[in-house]
Amino acid sequence: MTTELFTGAEMVVKALSALKVKYIFGYPGGSILDLYDAIFQQDEIEHILVRHEQAATHMADGYTRATGKVGVVLATSGPGATNCVTGIATAYMDSIPMVVLAGQVPTTLIGNDAFQETDIVGCTRPIIKHSFNCRDLAEIPNIIAKAFYIASTGRPGPVVVELPKDLLIPQNKAPFNIETNVKMRSYNPNIKGHPKQICKAAKTISEAKKLVVYSGGGIILADASQLLTTLVETLKAPITNTLMGLGGISGTHKNFIGMLGMHGSLEANKTMANADVILALGARFDDRVTNNVEKFCPNATIIHVDIDPTSISKTINAHIPVVGLVDIVMQQLLDELNEINYSPDEEALKDWWQQIKVWRDIRSVSYEQGANEKIKPQRVIEAMYKITNGEAYVASDVGQHQMFAAQFYPFAKPRQWINSGGAGTMGFGLPAAMGVKLAFPDKHVICITGDGSIQMNIQELSTCKQYNLPVVIITLNNRSLGMVRQWQDMVYGGRHSSSYMESLPDFCKVAEAYGHIGIQIDTLDELDAKLEQAFSIKDKLVFVDVLVDEKEHVYPMHIRQGGIDDMWIKKGVKT
Amino acid sequence: MRHILAILLENEPGALSRIVGLFSQRAFNIESLTVAPTDDNSISRITIATIGNDRVLEQIVKQVNKLVDVIKISELTDRKHVERELLLVKVAASNSKSRTEVKRITDIFRGSIVDIGKQIYTIELTGNSEKLNAFIETLSNETEIIESVRSGCVGIARGEKAMRV
Numbered sequence: 001m002t003t004e005l006f007t008g009a010e011m012v013v014k015a016l017s018a019l020k021v022k023y024i025f026g027y028p029g030g031s032i033l034d035l036y037d038a039i040f041q042q043d044e045i046e047h048i049l050v051r052h053e054q055a056a057t058h059m060a061d062g063y064t065r066a067t068g069k070v071g072v073v074l075a076t077s078g079p080g081a082t083n084c085v086t087g088i089a090t091a092y093m094d095s096i097p098m099v100v101l102a103g104q105v106p107t108t109l110i111g112n113d114a115f116q117e118t119d120i121v122g123c124t125r126p127i128i129k130h131s132f133n134c135r136d137l138a139e140i141p142n143i144i145a146k147a148f149y150i151a152s153t154g155r156p157g158p159v160v161v162e163l164p165k166d167l168l169i170p171q172n173k174a175p176f177n178i179e180t181n182v183k184m185r186s187y188n189p190n191i192k193g194h195p196k197q198i199c200k201a202a203k204t205i206s207e208a209k210k211l212v213v214y215s216g217g218g219i220i221l222a223d224a225s226q227l228l229t230t231l232v233e234t235l236k237a238p239i240t241n242t243l244m245g246l247g248g249i250s251g252t253h254k255n256f257i258g259m260l261g262m263h264g265s266l267e268a269n270k271t272m273a274n275a276d277v278i279l280a281l282g283a284r285f286d287d288r289v290t291n292n293v294e295k296f297c298p299n300a301t302i303i304h305v306d307i308d309p310t311s312i313s314k315t316i317n318a319h320i321p322v323v324g325l326v327d328i329v330m331q332q333l334l335d336e337l338n339e340i341n342y343s344p345d346e347e348a349l350k351d352w353w354q355q356i357k358v359w360r361d362i363r364s365v366s367y368e369q370g371a372n373e374k375i376k377p378q379r380v381i382e383a384m385y386k387i388t389n390g391e392a393y394v395a396s397d398v399g400q401h402q403m404f405a406a407q408f409y410p411f412a413k414p415r416q417w418i419n420s421g422g423a424g425t426m427g428f429g430l431p432a433a434m435g436v437k438l439a440f441p442d443k444h445v446i447c448i449t450g451d452g453s454i455q456m457n458i459q460e461l462s463t464c465k466q467y468n469l470p471v472v473i474i475t476l477n478n479r480s481l482g483m484v485r486q487w488q489d490m491v492y493g494g495r496h497s498s499s500y501m502e503s504l505p506d507f508c509k510v511a512e513a514y515g516h517i518g519i520q521i522d523t524l525d526e527l528d529a530k531l532e533q534a535f536s537i538k539d540k541l542v543f544v545d546v547l548v549d550e551k552e553h554v555y556p557m558h559i560r561q562g563g564i565d566d567m568w569i570k571k572g573v574k575t
Numbered sequence: 576m577r578h579i580l581a582i583l584l585e586n587e588p589g590a591l592s593r594i595v596g597l598f599s600q601r602a603f604n605i606e607s608l609t610v611a612p613t614d615d616n617s618i619s620r621i622t623i624a625t626i627g628n629d630r631v632l633e634q635i636v637k638q639v640n641k642l643v644d645v646i647k648i649s650e651l652t653d654r655k656h657v658e659r660e661l662l663l664v665k666v667a668a669s670n671s672k673s674r675t676e677v678k679r680i681t682d683i684f685r686g687s688i689v690d691i692g693k694q695i696y697t698i699e700l701t702g703n704s705e706k707l708n709a710f711i712e713t714l715s716n717e718t719e720i721i722e723s724v725r726s727g728c729v730g731i732a733r734g735e736k737a738m739r740v
Binding site (some may be wrong): 121122125126129131133135150184186187308309310313314531569 | 579588589592593596600630633634637638640641643644645646670740
């Protein structure tokens with residue numbers, strides 16, 4: 001019997017199918033044409049053609065954030081691959097599993113400055129979890145299997161696989177062998193928390209008088225929100241989420257005290273600042289959370305649970321570090337609390353919650369809308385929440401609208417909130433929303449964006465048309481780069497250097513030109529009805545352009561270099 | 576403080592560049608770096624001498640360990656260890672006085688002269704970095720140093736325990 005032989009291109013497709021990939025997001029080009037030819041000749045995997053490779057990475061990313069499945073991107077060598085860089089960095093910063101297959105010139109030409117040659121492995125080295133140069137076609141299947149394994153385990157992240165053209169062409173063939181049960185001697189993600197550390201953590205928690213749970217994106221990535229809710233209810237403690245962690249516990253849960261950090265609620269930041277024990281779960285003490293690290297929560301004993309040891313004691317020293325998968329560690333912790341017959345100190349809890357209520361009653365996350373005033377952006381988010389029953393997937397771009405959405409759309413479930421938190425990538429929102437819609441065609445999928453961000457990937461309206469992806473785009477149009485302008489107002493003496501958007505297009509006409517529906521909202525009295533209308537259209541993409549008050553700032557806001565609870569509550573009012 | 580780190584990693588293309596890239600990306604210091612395959616050809620061993628406080632060192636160790644290619648990392652300077660560096664140095668030896676003096680200093684430091692030219696001596700010396708520094712300083716008081724190259728330090732822990740896969 002002769003062994004069946006395959007081309008490298010066929011092997012890539014076969015490997016992806018063995019790994020149960022359904023979609024690839026990409027854009028063809030010279031060095032990767034053989035792979036596109038192989039994709040054309042099968043129907044297990046669907047290729048989604050974007051209009052710019054950056055959008056392919058964000059679309060894969062959005063798909064992954066909503067489903068938990070590894071997103072796959074395909075790009076040609078040179079500019080095709082470099083266009084992926086921003087999307088890879090975005091995924092890296094938020095620990096999103098992604099496999100990027102990048103074409104490369106033939107191995108015989110590598111290093112010769114050949115047409116469309118870029119060292120993509122070199123370019124992406126600081127923003128990937130790992131990368132592979134394929135140099136032998138027989139290795140392709142196992143390299144792809146390894147790429148998926150590395151991307152999706154431990155602290156997830158993007159993996160780049162470089163595929164030179166001569167490994168893909170029909171002339172070269174080899175047998176197909178794949179080992180999907182990957183084992184690597186140099187890579188063993190630590191999974192269980194150290195029992196001694198768990199004991200210490202449980203003891204510290206049981207002695208706490210003012211405990212707060214601070215959870216982040218790790219909870220979402222680990223699908224651990226149910227366990228988190230159980231833990232919080234056992235502890236009866238207040239819980240705050242990072243921007244990446246929203247939806248980790250329901251935004252309407254009685255123990256939830258809002259997002260923390262730069263634009264977090266006053267009660268969340270005050271609770272952190274006054275806590276005696278902070279239980280950090282899958283969060284990394286980002287500078288947008290801590291404010292000045294020297295002044296960070298001086299009285300708290302910090303228990304830090306994270307799968308990535310480098311996240312622990314990087315910015316804030318952890319008193320009790322626990323390295324492990326957050327869901328497993330939380331279960332260990334619950335078991336240990338049970339073991340030591342834990343029951344919360346009800347009296348201390350009562351005082352603690354009473355104190356928190358005082359902070360809550362300040363209602364720091366609020367706004368005022370006069371009937372004859374321009375529409376306040378927060379009002380749009382509230383309307384959006386009401387109409388969708390709080391059940392929509394909300395993919396956000398970056399800027400003021402992102403913060404307003406985080407503040408005014410309490411997410412009931414994990415994976416509902418899709419945003420570029422770490423990298424802060426403008427242009428992320430629309431392609432990410434498209435990835436979500438592809439996975440959940442029957443759900444409301446919103447792209448909340450601004451007049452600046454939407455123009456960074458607006459060409460994807462064309463992809464939406466091609467694949468029938470009827471997302472609802474809501475643009476909070478303030479005719480300026482809102483967050484930049486806010487900083488210029490607050491820090492740069494009101495000098496609006498390049499933050500004003502002159503010659504904006506008529507977004508509704510742009511949408512119509514791509515074959516979609518545009519809805520213009522100018523005044524408050526038409527807001528609710530027109531938004532209702534937008535969400536009632538199920539089979540077409542609706543672009544809602546809402547003119548909002550350009551002078552509105554996002555509050556509360558950290559006072560620069562202050563402690564975590566030093567905040568501007570509203571214009572001119574400090575804590 | 577100066578620390579010496581020993582790293583075992585997969586002997587694969589790009590593995591070294593990941594280490595070097597990490598150090599520059601995170602603004603860690605490299606005083607010297609040496610790399611070569613071990614007795615097991617699939618594994619390379621890197622020795623890095625670096626400078627940083629305990630907090631920085633902790634991050635360096637964790638970040639290096641996080642690289643997928645890295646199998647093991649160990650700090651040598653926190654326990655008893657042997658540390659060696661190789662120096663090759665070309666010095667001016669154009670008259671009998673300088674030739675005698677260079678030979679004498681070389682003998683005292685237990686180095687050896689490995690090449691002789693009309694005007695130069697080439698000397699080989701092995702030792703820890705401080706010894707090499709002292710040798711160069713002493714030599715430079717006596718004659719002109721024309722060219723020198725140092726290997727960067729390598730190290731190994733004393734005792735029974737071995738760093739192996």
